[in-house]
Amino acid sequence: MxxxxxxxxxxxxxxxxxxxxxxxxxxxxxxxxxxxxxxHCTGIVTKVLWEHIPKKKELILNELKSVRIHGPSTFTDVPLSEFVLDxxxxxxxxxxxxxxxxxxxxxxxxxxxxxxxxxxxxxxxxxxxxxxxxxxxxxxxxxxxxxxxxxxxxxRFYLGVQATASGNFVPDRFEVWFGTVCPGFFAWLVPESESVARIGIAALESPQKYFQPFIKKHAKKIISYQGGPIPWFxxxxxxxxxxxxxxxxxxxxxxxxxxxxxxxxxxxxxxxxxxxxxxxxxxxxxxxxxxxxxxxxxxxxxxRSMLNKFSDADYDHLIELMSTPKVKNILFNHPREFPSRFLCKLLLAQPRFMKFLPKTIM
Ligand SMILES: Cc1cc2nc3c(=O)[nH]c(=O)nc-3n(C[C@H](O)[C@H](O)[C@H](O)COP(=O)(O)OP(=O)(O)OC[C@H]3O[C@@H](n4cnc5c(N)ncnc54)[C@H](O)[C@@H]3O)c2cc1C
CATH class of the missing domain: 3.50.50.60 (FAD/NAD(P)-binding domain)
Known part of the structure; x- marks a missing residue:
């Protein structure tokens, strides 16, 4: 055959x-x-990858220990263990x-x-x-x-736009921004090292409108550009x-x-x-x-459908609810590949997440 x-x-x-x-x-x-x-990729993965292919040190450019999640006027740091790949x-x-x-x-x-x-x-x-x-x-x-x-x-596709750029970065922490900075998705900064990062956004339309101000703010010098469509499941x-x-x-x-x-x-x-x-x-x-x-x-x-209905105030509230040690602990212990394994635990740990459920049917 x-x-x-x-x-x-x-x-x-x-x-x-x-x-x-x-x-x-x-x-x-x-x-x-x-x-x-x-x-055409940022190359960030969870440790679930190593359950499917052998872990090769030479493919790992950087190890990340936390993510800083920014809302329009607040942020929280969530511990994790992830990898930036070549x-x-x-x-x-x-x-x-x-x-x-x-x-x-x-x-x-x-x-x-x-x-x-x-x-x-x-x-x-x-x-x-x-x-x-x-x-x-x-x-x-x-x-x-x-x-x-x-x-x-x-x-339907998100259009991802990214630059690899130089600057001063915290090497073991990546960052994401939600809200009007990039409506309908998020913006990201993923360090390869303390001096180089992959900085980008994705949007359903007009990605450059959000990418240009974002990259100007976070990059010192552009090294190269990447980008491409991301299918929406x-x-x-x-x-x-x-x-x-x-x-x-x-x-x-x-x-x-x-x-x-x-x-x-x-x-x-x-x-x-x-x-x-x-x-x-x-x-x-x-x-x-x-x-x-x-x-x-x-x-x-x-x-995603729920997040796409969030106002800036909703994002700030979500981040406030994520800031408890119990929630952070659940997120640390459950790779995001499998939400069925942690969504109920999150609701039990922080029942106020329920507040967002009506957004899924509105
Ligand atoms: C900006 C951006 C950032 C991303 N960041 C991440 C991330 O951090 N982590 C993550 O997990 N995912 C990320 N992704 C998504 C990830 O890149 C894709 O999900 C992944 O590449 C899918 O792999 P694949 O093998 O299915 O397809 P691809 O990697 O797209 O491979 C398809 C291959 O097919 C070839 N090909 C295409 N058409 C033809 C044809 N007609 N004939 C012959 N060959 C063809 C292409 O050249 C390519 O080699 C990102 C995507 C974008 C756009």
Missing amino acids: RISIIGGGPSGSSAAHDLARKGHEVHLFEENSEIGIPC RAGLDKYLAQRASDAGVSIHYNQRFTGVQNRQLMFSSSDTQSPKQADVLIGADGPRSAVAKATNIFGER NKSSKQFTMHNGLPTYLVGDAGGLVKATTGGGIITGIMSGQLCAQAIEQQTSYEKLLAPLKRELWLHDFM
Whole structure:
């Protein structure tokens, strides 16, 4: 059975690695000439990542011990343990691991469509095999695979804009700002070190309007710019279809599998790649295996919908309620990937959070 994977990001390489290790013939097609470049990410992850891939010291640029959460007129510091990754390095490591497991990687191959199991690419390369028995779309938020197989559906995107910049930063603390500084999402400053940070915002529209004043305020000198669309998880989106007899799976951003609260998709992408490989190997339903992860993403969406109705006063009140040791302790002990494991505990520790629930139905 020949499995063709489109896209050499973390989701595609994870699926490729697991399938090749089980002895499948796996081809991974990447549109760029180099994996991980260009980079479009802040690269912040929780320790849950190391439950899914080996912890490699060389991929960790910085370790974070707390987050400062700013409201319009107040802030609180919450302890945590998170990592700033060399994002291009992560992608390269995962692709190399897949290649070592036997995956054939084909560069400069931009997928454009599929007809009768025959894959089409924009390059004229005749060497790589184009016939597929199984197709996996791991080609990011604007997935050409999802479009070609008619499961792109209704999607909304946040537009993320970020600069890597020099300045003076507290190296083990990242910061986020909520409220009018970046309505509908948040702004962030994530230090790589005490002199370099990744500073950005995301918005549903006009991101530059919020990014320009924010970057001017926090950066001394711009080193480089990054950015791109961040899919907003849609609970009715499909991640599997039988397209003219070709089983087609979507993983990671291609399937919209991103946390709507933070825009984080590295870990959920890797998890979905691994679940997709498991579904193919065990000839079982991918949708069934994905269901627990999609439930967590639905909770993120639920929280995002609530936050999007917050006034500045609501944000300040939320931050005040988060400032108790009990709440901070729960947040420290529960990585944000799995809100089902801590939302009830938060409500018990701070019943006044209930005040915000009507926002979810208004
Ligand atoms: C500004 C910004 C900051 C972010 N910060 C974080 C963060 O701090 N933490 C976090 O967890 N997530 C973050 N994310 C989200 C994260 O980057 C994505 O969720 C993650 O990259 C998803 O991985 P993926 O493998 O699914 O897709 P991608 O990483 O997008 O990989 C897709 C791959 O497919 C290739 N490709 C695309 N189209 C084609 C085609 N037609 N043919 C062949 N190849 C193709 C691309 O070149 C790419 O290599 C951020 C996103 C943005 C925009």
